[in-house]
Amino acid sequence: AVIDASGTWRTPNPLGAGGIAAEGEAEFADRIxxxxxxxxxxxxxxxxxxxxxVAGSGHSAANALLDLARVADDEPGTTFIWTTRGTDLVRIYGGGDLDALPARGELGSDVRDLAESGRVQLVTGFATTAIREEDGRLIVEGDTADGLRRIGPIDRIVAATGQRPDLSLTRELRLDLDPWLEGVRALGPLIDPNEHSCGDVPPHGHRELSHPEPGVYTVGIKSYGRAPTFLLLTGYEQVRSVAAALAGDVASADAVQLVLPETGVCTVPGGVTVTGKTFAGCCGGPAPEAADGCCVADAEAKAAGRGGCGCGVAA
Incomplete structure (x- = not known):
């Protein structure tokens, strides 16, 4: 058997919008x-x-921004700018106290407080297109709703724009991949970040992680392809199921139990149908009940064993 658990960390997305390197990105790589x-x-x-x-709207960007804020507390002259391609920051700010992973909720709350404090200049709706040098420093250009915008001068860039799988390892094998996310096809509709904010995914194991090439499995964050919502808990259960299948214990391999912690955030309601089964997604069920400007978890979906993520749509 071949189990591809090589991850995505060493194959980051480029800084440029549209999945290609920005003009000048390679030239100034030593400062990125x-x-x-x-x-x-x-x-x-x-x-x-x-x-x-700092470019990006995920947890990596949040960590970098908070670290820069700590440096700025000790070293005068430390400044930072935050750019995001999107304009809705609900996902990065998270569900706060509604998040079942307290550290994740705290991270979102802290970066929101930082942005609202004015210590960081936040530019949303900015799609990076070029990096140029002027007087030894960098100017970043990008498309916005109002046309071309230039940001700078700056000294360094942190491109927290996500990762993607390196498929060259298995190029000669017959793989069944989602055409958009480049992860395993069975998971694609359930974790597409354009459709799901919380990464709510039903239990899955060796059957969903296998490929037409006999004995080949993709596990871990690489099974999610370019989707950013992977949790270690998911990977542990994936690997347990595949290991049981390889050991011949099909009953154990099929008995996958995966209950992901609620994020407290969900932006897209409705279910998803995959291979004839409909899953509630992270906001399944009837309209949630308003509470403190957000919405609470869909209790009916939970009672039915469909999971749920605690919604938390901003009022």
Whole structure:
């Protein structure tokens, strides 16, 4: 058997919008960090007392921004700008106290407080197209609803724009992948970030993770392809199911139990039908009950064993 658990961390998305590198991105690669740089540790000297642009609207961007804020507390002249391609930040801000993972909820709340404090300049609806150098510093250009905008000068860029799977490892194998996310096809409709904010996915195991090539499985975050909603809990159960199948214990392999912690956020209601089965998604069931400007978890969906993520749509 071949189990591909190689992840996506070492294949980041480019900074440029549309999935391609921005003009100048390769030229100035020595001043761009992808993912989450060690801002408080070995990379601190690169950011202290300098201006940094952080691009992205996920948890990686949030971590980088909060680290930069801590550096700014100690080192005068440390400034940072936050750009996002989208304009709705509900997903990154999260569900706060409604999040069943307290650290995740706290992360979203902290970055929201940072943005609202005015310490970081937030530019939404900004699609990066080019990086240029002027007087030894960088200018970032991007398309906005109002036309071309130039941001800078800055010294460093953190591109927290997500990752994608490296499919070259298995190019000679017959794989069945979702054409958009590049993860396993069975999961695609359930985790598409354009349709789901909370990554609510029903239990799945060796059958959904297998491919037409006999004995080949994709597990871990690579099974999600380009979707950013993967949790370690999901990977543990995936691997347990595949290992049981390889050991010949089909009953155990099929007995997949996966209950993901609620995020407290859901932006897209409605169910999804996959291979003849309809799943409620993260906002399934009747209209939720308003509470504190958000909506509480759909109790009926939970009682039916359909999961749910605690909604939390902003009022």
């Amino acid at each position: 960090a992808y993912g989450i740089p060690d801002i408080l540790g070995r990379d601190r000297a690169l950011y202290g007392g300098r201006a940094t642009l």
